[in-house]
Amino acid sequence: xxxxxxxxxxxxxxxxxxxxxxxxxxxxxxxxxxxxxxxxxxxxxxxxxxxxxxxxxxxxxxxxxxxxxxxxxxxxxxxxxxxxxxxxxxxxxxxxxxxxxxxxxxxxxxxxxxxxxxxxxxxxxxxxxxxxxxxxxxxxxxxxxxxxxxxxxxxxxxxxxxxxxxxxxxxxxxxxxxxxxxxxxxxxxxxxxxxxxxxxxxxxxxxxxxxxxxxxxxxxxxxxxxxxxxxxxxxxxxxxxxxxxxxxxxxxxxxxxxxxxxxxxxxxxxxxxxxxxxxxxxxxxxxxxxxxxxxxxxxxxxxxxx
Numbered sequence: 001x002x003x004x005x006x007x008x009x010x011x012x013x014x015x016x017x018x019x020x021x022x023x024x025x026x027x028x029x030x031x032x033x034x035x036x037x038x039x040x041x042x043x044x045x046x047x048x049x050x051x052x053x054x055x056x057x058x059x060x061x062x063x064x065x066x067x068x069x070x071x072x073x074x075x076x077x078x079x080x081x082x083x084x085x086x087x088x089x090x091x092x093x094x095x096x097x098x099x100x101x102x103x104x105x106x107x108x109x110x111x112x113x114x115x116x117x118x119x120x121x122x123x124x125x126x127x128x129x130x131x132x133x134x135x136x137x138x139x140x141x142x143x144x145x146x147x148x149x150x151x152x153x154x155x156x157x158x159x160x161x162x163x164x165x166x167x168x169x170x171x172x173x174x175x176x177x178x179x180x181x182x183x184x185x186x187x188x189x190x191x192x193x194x195x196x197x198x199x200x201x202x203x204x205x206x207x208x209x210x211x212x213x214x215x216x217x218x219x220x221x222x223x224x225x226x227x228x229x230x231x232x233x234x235x236x237x238x239x240x241x242x243x244x245x246x247x248x249x250x251x252x253x254x255x256x257x258x259x260x261x262x263x264x265x266x267x268x269x270x271x272x273x274x275x276x277x278x279x280x281x282x283x284x285x286x287x288x289x290x291x292x293x294x295x296x297x298x299x300x301x302x303x304x305x306x
Contacts, residue, residue, distance in 0.1 A: 012056070024087060059088075126299075127297050146278070156270075236272050242255075
């Protein structure tokens with residue numbers, strides 16, 4: 001069933017919408033936020049400095065919630081990066097909902113770029129597992145930038161056990177470790193994660209002392225980190241990072257082995273993570289543990305000038 005533009009309403013999210021959004025998201029087994037809870041969704045909207053709550057919208061057709069999306073604003077020196085996450089309900093895909101959402105997003109970002117007199121670099125993160133997402137990027141003239149492989153390990157019963165080198169040990173992070181956590185992350189990925197963002201994460205529903213770890217050397221210097229989440233029986237590893245000067249010491253392999261054993265002990269039946277498609281070293285490590293690619297996430301970019 002198609003719809004006319006007059007039938008569709010895009011409006012700001014209200015707290016009363018959250019339950020419907022969570023249900024809709026969890027209907028899609030391939031969605032990166034599958035297993036989401038209402039509490040976690042609300043927490044994500046308040047990520048420090050990213051304007052998410054003020055830029056989260058619900059897409060309605062009559063009394064039906066057909067989709068939602070959030071825009072995340074990250075201030076850079078010369079521009080503003082904007083990332084988008086959301087979904088169209090599985091029953092309403094390939095009917096023009098995504099196109100309507102993108103028209104709204106483009107109009108909004110054009111206006112904000114003019115208002116704030118700063119270029120906006122918009123990134124559309126399209127999953128090849130969701131029909132039509134990659135076509136949206138191309139249809140709106142966006143340029144493909146890079147891609148991530150989404151890998152899955154379906155058998156945790158034959159984990160490659162790898163102990164950390166003798167001079168390293170693991171421990172759970174505390175709030176006081178937020179600065180070093182941000183430092184390791186930014187060193188490994190060239191990012192700009194803030195201490196406030198890390199504290200927000202550590203205080204959130206997804207934090208677990210058993211599934212977050214710092215790797216320290218014999219002098220107590222933290223050189224690597226890893227975090228995992230477990231929703232029901234399905235686990236994800238959002239981040240595995242080692243400071244660049246400490247690469248090739250077996251730290252990443254040891255941390256991965258340790259977390260997989262912990263996840264198995266916690267009842268996980270599968271584990272997913274993402275890796276840059278051009279990072280052959282990381283892909284080799286994950287393949288060694290039995291991870292296989294399920295689908296890809298392709299990043300498309302568009303620039304809005306003031």
